[in-house]
Amino acid sequence: MRSLLILIDGLGDDPIPAWNGQTPFERAYHPHMDGLAARGRTDAVSICGADVVPGSLGCILRLLGVPKEDFPANRAYLELLAQGRDVSEYEMVLRCNVISEDSAGRLVSFNGMGLSGRELEEIAGLFNNFAHTIEFLHLSDYRNLLIMNRKDRVLQIQTAPPHESMGMPVDELLAELKGASLEMKVFTEKADRLLGRYSRNGLTYRLYPWGASCRTDMPSFRFLHGLDGAIVAQTEIVRGIGKALQMEVPPLSYCTADIDTDVREKLAVTCRMLHRYPFVMTHFNGTDEAAHRHDYEGKARFLSRIDKEFLGPLLEHVTEPLRILICGDHVTSSVTGRHTRGKGPVLAAIAGGVGTVTPIRSYHDIIDFLRKAVDEND
Secondary structure, three states, X not given: OEEEEEEEOOEEOOOOHHHOOOOHHHHOOOHHHHHHHHHOEEXXXXXXXXXXXXXXXXXXXXXXXXOHHHOOOOOHHHHHHOOOOOOXXXXXXXXXXXXXXXXXXXXXXXXXXXXXXXXXHHHXXXXXXXXXXXXXXXXXXXXXXXXXXXXXXXXXXXXXXXXXXXXXXXXXXXXXXXXXXXXXXXXXXXXXXXXXXXXXXXXXXEEEEEEEEOOOOOOOHHHHHOOOEEEEOOOHHHHHHHHHOOOEXXXXXXXXXXXXXXXXXXXXXXXXXXXXXXXXXXXXXXXXHHHHOOOXXXXXXXXXXXXXXXXXXXXXXXXXXXXXXXXXXXXXXXXXXXXXXXXXXXXXXXXXXXXXOOOOOOHHHHHHHHHHHHHHHO
């Protein structure tokens, strides 16, 4: 029997006052998820618990059974792997957002709010060969990476994630990083001057480097579980996790990492991977992005799309028993826009067959559900 983990990023949420305390998951229309729950189980679990930062990196690695001691410190290196790149032990990688600040220097958006997609691409082009000692690598939209020589002092700095720092002074947020690296100070200040041309409506755009990481080796998925698997995702960090674990990470032509993604393409690729591997994880990121924007209505609508355009057709084409588990990696609050350690819904069932699903009370039970694929294929 094969296993499918449908990972809906930031699935859990806080009660929405405008909806009389309903969460986006409770508000969404998802009859196919309800049908799975009726024949299996619905539980609530905190994946991160008290010992893992509530973010995609640690929570997804935990769901995939990677020991905590093998977690990388930050995710930039894995996002680099997703691009088919690597670095030596003498280099490091930082995430780098295009952000906006108001006239008082306070962080207004972590995602270049107010800039068009064309302008974000144009901005990325400005930084090709911008500095001799720092390479700028554009990922998508407002997301970029910086590659430079390793500096242990920079690696030790925990610059606050921009999506969790709304309203705070940008200069204060970046002060420690710029103080630890003259190269970074010169780079960012030169970039600020270059981006000045995009200022409008009281907003100024800047680069925000954060989350420095270095090369990290992790055990393969086969080493951990005794079977091969695939990850279907467009989000860089998730694709990087798959490549680091030596799983297949198929290319996607029309998907995005937001609520405008092509759900049907993700369905087609998932079905193809299920014919090849005993375990597949399919990741949807739009729920997390919507919650960061406080767009609880968009989050609920996207959940309804996943149910209608992905899960419904998938269940129609199941020809043999398939273990399906649906969960989030962490809670993302549409009220605060932040990740939290709260419990999110977990649905587990066997589609196309019969069988008992034991209670899912912790991430250990999710891993046990996954490992059934090993036992049943021996």
